[in-house]
Amino acid sequence: MNTFADRFKGLECLLSDRQSPQDGGWPQKLEEVANAPTTIVATAQVLEILRIRGFTHQDGLIKRGLSYLAKQVRQQTQPTGALQPGVSRGEWTRLPAYALWGLMRYPAVRQEKDIAAGIGFAYSWLLENRLEAGGWSQSRPKHGELLWLPGTMVAVHALERLGMYSTPTGAKRIDEAVNAARDHVTENAQRHQRQRYWEQMVGGGPCAGATGLAVLTLARGSQEHRDVARQGIDWLAANRQSWTEQVSIDKQVDTRTWRILSFSLGLRALMHPCGERDFSDPAVAEVVSHIDKLWHEADQGWAEDLGMHASTSGSYAVISAIHTLKRVWPFDPFQQLGLKVKPTPAEGRRPRGHRVMSVCEEQQGIYLEDDSGPIVRAHIKGADAQWSLLLFLAKRHFEAVNNGTGNDTDRTISLKEYCAFRGNVDPEAVVRARARLHKRLDSEAKKQTRRAFIELIEDHTPPGSSERRFALENVDVHFVDELPEI
Secondary structure, X not given: OOOHHHHHHHHHHHHHHHOOOOOOOEEOEOXXXXXXXXXXXXXXXXXXXXXXXXXXXXXXXXXXXXXXXXHHHHHHOOOOOOOOOOOOOOOEOHHHHHHHHHHOOOXXXXXXXXXXXXXXXXXXXXXXXXXXXXXXXXXOOOOOOOOOHHHHHHHHHHHHHHHOOOOHHHHHHHHHHHHHHHHHHHHOOEEEOOEEEOOOOOOOOOOHHXXXXXXXXXXXXXXXXXXXXXXXXXXXXXXXXXXOOOOEEOOOOOOOOOEEOHHHHHHHHHOOOOOOOOOOOHHHHHHHHHHHHHEEOOOOEEEOOOOOOEEHHHHHHHHHHHHHHHHHOOOOHHHHOOOOOOOOOHHHOOOOOOEEEEEEOOOOEEEEEEOOEEEEEEEOOOOHHHHHXXXXXXXXXXXXXXXXXXOHHHHOEEHHHHHHHOOOOOXXXXXXXXXXXXXXXXXXXXXXXXXXOOOOEEEEOOOOOOOOEEEEOOEEEEEOOOOOOO
């Protein structure tokens, strides 16, 4: 098989064949092994692969897999031998964390009796077995255990997903647990100039896999958490040789059987929307080239490392990395089909009607309207580059108007000026941030009001100058304490 699409189809067929007819779960090993044991981690990863593939909770494979997670998490997360020999696996964090994560990938079934029982068990176990400083260790904490990033990342993502469907009281408990976990991850960050990295063990030195896990844990958190995540992304970007083709052995696992798939985690972190995503980064091509080498034709799946058989974890690492690229890659059907686009004449641009923009710094959002009514209400959180550009320009525009200036250029900012303000950021990164902001606002406007969105930040060239500047054309700016509702 030569194309990714063909390989993904082959993997789908393989996963269908490898689901256990006895319990509905999946094994870690995907090569033909008789009676290969199923695991919660592997089953959760397969359910996510199939969700990306387009399966729903109504498909038979998914129903059996979800039932497996709900049942097995209660049976396996017990002291070894507590229930039945060979069933209880021990009080390991990975069991309830991955079970909850897998179940919440299909939230439509969360209220079914057996599913709800499994979710309730995993939720209670995770909240009752946190480290005092926040986050989770490998197993039920006793004394002096270390923060375990592989389990903490999955637990944070699973609980956040559950919080979206919880009561206010439940959501508050989840927020407290998740924020404490992120605070602990932040405290463990090591500084290198203006970058941050993480270690697996205290004094163990930088670990790209641990850094990728930390970034993905922090990237959807508070402003402070996102700022630290971006510093981690900067470290990954500057040290791509340490992860684009690498797998790390988890040093906290005594048997050394748990691998941290750095090539996948690093790419997903590098492309996270909390940072300045750039698919042309050389690291992307290096990871994709490595992924091609991990394909095992005989097994019809991807391996964790070169020379190994295909596995569930290896295949999930590849699919999640490619899925991340798919979300950020700019798709142009005209370019893909080799079609020429008819140039739009300058006079054909849509007219810029008068608009009013309310800006709320505390909510980090805007409310845009015109004479016909609301256009969009958008919170621009988790996108610091976009928000910073819009806020800087809005303040300049507001101050110039209040000062009574009659010069249009006084209401604008130059690209050079703004790059200096942001610490000499790359001008192309600023241009990309503006494009992503417009794309975000256009998408929100279509969902909220079904109105066409006209670009907010426009180019402005002063008379007799070639200097590139940004402007808010035909916009009144107001700063408010709270955004109006649509």
